[in-house]
Amino acid sequence: MNNLTIFSRVLLKYKLAISILCSVLLASCGRPSETQEQTTPAQTDTPIVRVDGPGLSEAYARLRHQQIAQVDYQLSVNLDNEGNNFSGTVHSDIRFNHPLKQPLTIDFSNGAVNSIQVDGKSIPFGYNGYFITIDHKYLAEKTHRITVNYQHPYSNNGSGLHRFKDPIDGKVYMYTDFEPYDANRLFPHFDQPNLKARYTLDVTAPDHWLVVSARREQRIEKKGQKNHWFFPQTKKFSSYIFSLHAGPYHTWEDEANGIPLRLLARQSLSKYVKTEDWFTFTKQSFEFFQPYFEIDYPFEKYDQILVPDFNAGAMENVGAVTFNDSYVSRGGKTQAQRMHLANVIAHELAHQWFGNLVTMNWWDDLWLNESFATYMANLALAENSEFDNAWENYYLGAKQWAYHSDQRPTTHAIQLPVSNTDEAFSNFDGITYGKGGSVLKQLPYYLGKEEFRQGVSNYLKALSYDNSTLSDFIKHLGKAAGKDLHSWQQQWLYQAGLNTIEASFQCDNNQISHLVIQQTAPEEYPILREQRTQLGFYQMVAGTMKRVATLPVLYSGARTEVQEAEGLPCPQGLYPNEEDWAYVKVNLDKVTIKNMVQHLNDIEEPFARLMFWQSLFDSTYDAKLPLDEYISFIVNSGADEQDINVIRLNARYIGFTYDFLTQIPLNTQRRNELTQAVERFSWDQLLRAAEGSDQQKIWFDVFTHIAHSTPALSSARELLMGEFAIEGLELDPDMRWKLIKLQNRYLFSDYEQAITRELAKDNSDRSKLNALSAEVIRPLEENKSKWVDNLISNRDKFKLSEIRRISESLFTAEQVELFNIHSQPIFDSLDQINEDNSQELLSAYAYALPLMCSRENIDKITKSLQEKQQLKPILVKALKNHRYSGERCINIGKRLL
The missing domain is CATH 1.25.40 (Serine Threonine Protein Phosphatase 5, Tetratricopeptide repeat)
Structure with a gap:
């Protein structure tokens, strides 16, 4: 799943005393959950009473894994374009490890159970709205077929089987979204990742609909005004990545070196879909991943379905990935938006190997899925795409999400106990995605790039179609690199918190005579880590601040003497994490701060400028640099910046500073001075940006967030009404709604009529949601x-x-x-x-x-x-x-x- 947004919509329970103790003092606690996962199937199941409520506990899932050796599902679903419910029948062919000594439960949330049969005979059962209970006396043999006939409401919250009616043309579309524990809202089954199964599906649906799942259909039979779709049995995988999508989708087809590709979108949105980007980015990802993993794509076809009301960015269902259809722009995309789309496509495709082919045993290893897909997507873009600044984009996005999350009180270890599926849901966050991906990013520098790649390949080959734990992954990496990763694993995966480094140096005769890296840790998480970083040395040369040398360094502990630096040119600026090798917060030495602030626009390397600008905001956010001084830096030095990622970074933080300024206790005059300074700067940048450029769109977004004065609101309304135009800036429907929302935010002019006029032009679901926002914000x-x-x-x-x-x-x-x-x-x-x-x-x-x-x-x-x-x-x-x-x-x- 791709959930990435900046600082973010983190989807954001443990038994606190135990989990905090075990994440901070893991060396003495050990890893109880890993030893539990390895319980042999032959072990007698200890009676565990399942809590009468929603969700699934790790303890009960572990018990059920001991009970069940194998399960396959044969699922029949009846869909309709009207009504509130769908119906289905599921046959579960189960082989048990040993005779059961307690009831068996089958996950099924908020549905209705009509009947249950075991081996063709009806039996009594219990159902509490969360799971079905079958007495073990009806399951005395080693193999059984359990048949459940059921009904379930369609979802309107984006999970389970979601039903959407398009307000533009009245067409109905359906799709599923299950991670981590919603597959049981499609059909009754054992909804846990380590009970992988094969699925045989047939679906009855209106005859003008397309039905999509993990495999292409085997045949379609006509049944009056409906069609009956039959799908062959799938390979073995976890139920949270099974899927069922249906509706009158518009379809485009292509292929990637023999792999059938399809792209699907609802009819009313199809004219906006830029298929060339979608297929190009998909093919480039295939070209990179297959040789990198040394494993051909493991499933038969690859569909990508654009769906509305989606709760995340995308979801990696086997062979039928769903994407939030907000990725379809009704206007032009910036290069950053195109790169983000390419990243999400690569992220979900990486999951087909890392997550779908090999799946974590339980949700405590969620990072194995999401961190890996995060890192691999960016590696694929850096190695095989048109985006030559992919790692800068990563630093600007996922890395800052991680840094921000890791300094919050809700930070947690990358690998941590997860006692139930509610906790699993709360861990789709900046630590699991951003920090985990960043820790993987520094491993190739630590182990060697080829050693890392070989370890990943060996891991996937050894555990294909199986479940894995962290120890499996670490074992294969360590073996490929010839390194014992136990200490690394303890430092990076079982401990929370963000370390800080600062480099200090002395010079004689314009050469470095002494250089040391000092590492500190937050009081709550006092672990000092080891990792490889790169030092960047800068000097003014002919009016330009040039990088004159780089030096890779392995640092550890509180203090690392860098003898290799002796004799290098004495720098006017030293950055201790050049090109973002390491996962670490940076404090700049006084010499560097003085010179780099004076020569910010003279720094030759765009990536270096980006990191120095970020350091300025970090100093402000840490309450070291006064906010008004930071604003002054942006207003006076940011205007001449031409690198698009630096512009994006400064634009983002202007929005942050404006929000702070509205609440910080200031006298009215001072508040007005500062808020109008950032407002004027944003408007000036919008006017100055090249016609039709990405900069125009970026500054338009900033302006519509921070405009508040009467002149600014008047300019915004004139733009909306066509009374004023900025050359090259074409307002698409979503941009127009930003202007309308701004009017309503300040009750400016004819704000109510603006909504009415726009809805008359555009009655799409997006417009209705925007109109709702505009009304609520008043x-x-x-x-x-x-x-x-x-x-x-x-x-x-x-x-x-x-x-x-x-x-x-x-x-x-x-x-x-x-x-x-x-x-x-x-x-x-x-x-x-x-x-x-x-x-x-x-x-x-x-x-x-x-x-x-x-x-x-x-x-x-x-x-x-x-x-x-x-x-x-x-x-x-x-x-x-x-x-x-x-x-x-x-x-x-x-x-x-």
């Missing part, structure tokens, strides 16, 4: 009361995609006083929201909390955490992260004052 007390009430009491009237828009738009940073009026009902409703079984809904609800830069609001969060001990992990994580952001904002404000 800063009127009665309006906020209405939408807070809808969010708390009437959320069953809205789809999840609508709830997410309501939450995101409810309180912007400058509307914190309106939030204060309504904060108590929101905090009080946490217990009620917590009862919902949808993890996606819980994460969406958390967006209703804005930036809260006051001690009063931070105390409200603390009180909720103290009083509401039963909150689910995703809500606990969201509250702690909001509190952390608020405390950071307070510290930034103190530094400014």
